[in-house]
Amino acid sequence: MGLAHRLREPDTQLYDPGVEYPELAARTRRFTRGAPRAVTIANDGSRVVFLRSAGPDDPHEALWVLDVDSATERLVADPQAVRDAYPAPSAERPRSGRAPSPPAREGITAYACDPAATVATFTVDGRLFRADLLRGDVTEVPTAGPVLDPRPDPTGQRIAYVTAGDADTRRGELRVIHPDGSEMLLAGEDGGIIWGLPEFAAAHEFGRRRGYWWAPDGLSILATRVNESRVPRWHLHDPGSPTTPPTSLGYPHPGAPHAEVTLHLLDLDEGWVDVHWDRETYPYVVSVDWSERGPLVTVLRRSQQHGLVLAIDPRTGETQVHAELADTRWVELVPGTPTHLPDGRVLIGGELVHDGYDARCLFADGTLLTPPSLYVRRVVGQFSDGDLLVEASEGEPAEQHLFRVGAALGSGQVRRLTTARGWHLGAVGGDVVAIGEQSLEHAGVRWTVRRDDRDVATLRSCAASPPFAPRPTLTRVTDRRLPSAVLYPRHHVTGRRLPVLVDVYGGPGRQEVRAAREAWLERQWWADAGFAVVTIDNRGTPGIAPSFEKAIHRRLADVALADQVDALIALTEKHPDLDMSRVAIRGWGFGGWLAGLAALRRPDLFRCGVAEAPVTDWTLCGAASAERYLGAPEDGREVYTHHSLVALAAERPTTPEEARPLLLVHRLVDPVVLSAHTLRLSSALLAAGRPHAVLPVAEAADHQPDTAANLLVLELDFVRRYLS
Numbered sequence: 244m245g246l247a248h249r250l251r252e253p254d255t256q257l258y259d260p261g262v263e264y265p266e267l268a269a270r271t272r273r274f275t276r277g278a279p280r281a282v283t284i285a286n287d288g289s290r291v292v293f294l295r296s297a298g299p300d301d302p303h304e305a306l307w308v309l310d311v312d313s314a315t316e317r318l319v320a321d322p323q324a325v326r327d328a329y330p331a332p333s334a335e336r337p338r339s340g341r342a343p344s345p346p347a348r349e350g351i352t353a354y355a356c357d358p359a360a361t362v363a364t365f366t367v368d369g370r371l372f373r374a375d376l377l378r379g380d381v382t383e384v385p386t387a388g389p390v391l392d393p394r395p396d397p398t399g400q401r402i403a404y405v406t407a408g409d410a411d412t413r414r415g416e417l418r419v420i421h422p423d424g425s426e427m428l429l430a431g432e433d434g435g436i437i438w439g440l441p442e443f444a445a446a447h448e449f450g451r452r453r454g455y456w457w458a459p460d461g462l463s464i465l466a467t468r469v470n471e472s473r474v475p476r477w478h479l480h481d482p483g484s485p486t487t488p489p490t491s492l493g494y495p496h497p498g499a500p501h502a503e504v505t506l507h508l509l510d511l512d513e514g515w516v517d518v519h520w521d522r523e524t525y526p527y528v529v530s531v532d533w534s535e536r537g538p539l540v541t542v543l544r545r546s547q548q549h550g551l552v553l554a555i556d557p558r559t560g561e562t563q564v565h566a567e568l569a570d571t572r573w574v575e576l577v578p579g580t581p582t583h584l585p586d587g588r589v590l591i592g593g594e595l596v597h598d599g600y601d602a603r604c605l606f607a608d609g610t611l612l613t614p615p616s617l618y619v620r621r622v623v624g625q626f627s628d629g630d631l632l633v634e635a636s637e638g639e640p641a642e643q644h645l646f647r648v649g650a651a652l653g654s655g656q657v658r659r660l661t662t663a664r665g666w667h668l669g670a671v672g673g674d675v676v677a678i679g680e681q682s683l684e685h686a687g688v689r690w691t692v693r694r695d696d697r698d699v700a701t702l703r704s705c706a707a708s709p710p711f712a713p714r715p716t717l718t719r720v721t722d723r724r725l726p727s728a729v730l731y732p733r734h735h736v737t738g739r740r741l742p743v744l745v746d747v748y749g750g751p752g753r754q755e756v757r758a759a760r761e762a763w764l765e766r767q768w769w770a771d772a773g774f775a776v777v778t779i780d781n782r783g784t785p786g787i788a789p790s791f792e793k794a795i796h797r798r799l800a801d802v803a804l805a806d807q808v809d810a811l812i813a814l815t816e817k818h819p820d821l822d823m824s825r826v827a828i829r830g831w832g833f834g835g836w837l838a839g840l841a842a843l844r845r846p847d848l849f850r851c852g853v854a855e856a857p858v859t860d861w862t863l864c865g866a867a868s869a870e871r872y873l874g875a876p877e878d879g880r881e882v883y884t885h886h887s888l889v890a891l892a893a894e895r896p897t898t899p900e901e902a903r904p905l906l907l908v909h910r911l912v913d914p915v916v917l918s919a920h921t922l923r924l925s926s927a928l929l930a931a932g933r934p935h936a937v938l939p940v941a942e943a944a945d946h947q948p949d950t951a952a953n954l955l956v957l958e959l960d961f962v963r964r965y966l967s
Contacts, residue, residue, distance in 0.1 A: 265952035277705030285360030288673025299707030303350035314700035322350035357399040396461030448867035473500035483941030536583035579622030640786030681759035713767035720813035726756035742825035750833030781806030829853035851965035859888040859924040892927035
């Protein structure tokens with residue numbers, strides 16, 4: 244029986260939780276393959292551009308366009324058809340050294356288009372292609388080397404891209420291709436200088452994925468110049484491939500020098516203007532925006548407790564302070580801000596924390612635009628009349644809705660566009676909005692295109708339906724009203740006590756307790772294997788209030804673990820079938836750290852833990868993240884020691900009950916959470932005589948569906964062994 248046929252069998256099929264779900268989830272990328280994503284709308288609302296693969300087991304995403312007036316979809320670029328039409332010369336196939344690893348998504352993994360959505364650029368196998376979104380023509384554009392982040396200018400005539408050298412030269416060149424096909428080197432130099440790409444802190448810790456921005460007239464570019472010469476060089480190596488040399492990367496760990504980032508205005512006639520600000524005091528460039536009103540840049544101190552929003556004069560590079568940002572803990576920007584409104588005012592997302600308010604709001608030149616009852620998560624974009632499309636929560640953190648916010652001076656109007664309970668995403672252009680709805684009532688993201696409050700089209704999904712429908716019970720517990728959820732086996736009989744699995748993340752910037760079915764599929768598989776699965780969003784997670792998020796400052800371990808324990812105990816009052824004598828905990832990344840912390844600090848409650856890619860030593864983390872939450876190492880080494888699993892594991896247990904077993908899982912070539920975290924923890928556990936097991940995942944295996952499926956099964960066996 245083929246995979247495609249199995250995916251379409253009815254939900255009443257017999258279901259083996261030990262084999263069936265992990266395999267399906269791995270091969271369908273958790274049931275997201277074949278679903279539309281990366282939705283963009285033309286600024287006149289005429290077209291919707293998106294990516295979608297052909298089916299649930301097809302990883303090769305293609306570029307599609309929906310014509311709004313006719314509500315018809317057109318396939319613009321299929322990656323395999325592109326390869327067939329433009330075969331790569333044999334000399335361009337894997338050049339030398341490390342062969343490229345297959346990504347989780349393949350084909351056209353990203354694209355960029357002009358505001359009118361007439362032209363799109365993308366890469367296939369590192370080569371640049373241009374798609375005419377009106378006629379559907381796709382052509383290859385010759386380049387000087389492998390292409391990163393290609394973007395058409397706002398007029399749709401030129402294309403800029405970055406081509407990078409190898410790991411040894413560490414050179415990034417910013418190039419521009421003119422309408423006649425000629426190409427110019429806009430900026431590039433040797434000596435570890437990278438133009439047009441975000442540095443580690445920007446890409447992984449501030450969410451700035453870009454390193455250059457076109458002027459609205461398409462005649463100049465504002466670009467970053469990144470000098471990593473002072474940044475410590477760390478090395479990644481896959482022991483499973485001993486013939487492959489290690490990869491070197493600049494990794495600015497806590498207390499170490501960071502990359503020197505400067506901004507420059509580059510004219511296409513080869514003119515050059517430096518952007519001036521106090522870079523020694525404000526080294527972090529966290530956001531850049533360039534609209535018709537001019538460019539804006541937001542910069543932060545290294546402590547992240549003070550920042551500036553600067554308006555740049557594009558003729559001279561001089562800057563003027565438009566606003567100051569300050570917080571005794573850390574400054575948190577609302578994605579999509581700062582940016583100019585059509586009337587010239589600057590939109591800034593910030594916190595309202597006086598006169599009894601504790602809210603995350605939008606301000607226009609200091610004037611409040613959104614009510615304190617609205618927790619603003621992201622500014623999606625602007626309608627043709629200047630109104631804002633905003634993703635926000637209102638009262639219930641498990642739900643996210645779309646709101647239309649009047650941005651005109653004196654408007655003050657806020658209108659909710661979505662009503663169904665769930666988690667909603669948005670895109671906007673002209674008078675058209677695309678609404679992506681996730682819900683506990685259906686699988687996947689359902690994208691609806693709406694104009695003037697009328698549904699005019701839907702984006703077809705080819706994704707598979709999961710073999711079951713999880714039904715978590717969402718609630719708020721303790722006096723802190725911590726968002727929590729409990730999942731039982733689908734055929735659970737009330738009164739039968741169950742071992743408990745706490746499935747945790749608990750880290751800043753991420754919520755787990757959401758009214759979206761996708762958040763609960765894997766957890767339902769665990770529940771069906773015989774557990775009551777509990778998930779808790781402790782303080783430090785978003786969605787409620789700034790004080791809730793920032794209560795973790797310099798006391799992350801104490802607050803997060805206390806909230807997990809208190810919420811778990813409170814849930815037993817509502818759910819007496821939770822057997823608190825048999826509790827396990829699992830998590831990945833930050834959640835892996837929290838799982839390890841729970842098993843080591845609270846062995847009286849947690850009998851075992853599974854930690855995947857855990858952060859075990861905060862001195863090995865990126866400086867921006869670690870210093871944001873724990874402060875600078877020189878201001879408190881004891882804070883870092885207090886949060887270190889390595890230091891905690893080195894303490895010898897005095898009784899067997901204190902030595903709870905841990906399963907550590909780590910991808911050996913993880914460039915963000917280095918495998919050194921797990922190796923150091925394992926060494927400390929071994930020296931202290933603490934039971935544990937390590938599952939190292941080599942790079943080649945990491946991209947195999949069977950690896951992900953079998954990891955789940957092995958984790959299940961581990962937890963069952965110690966909770967039996």
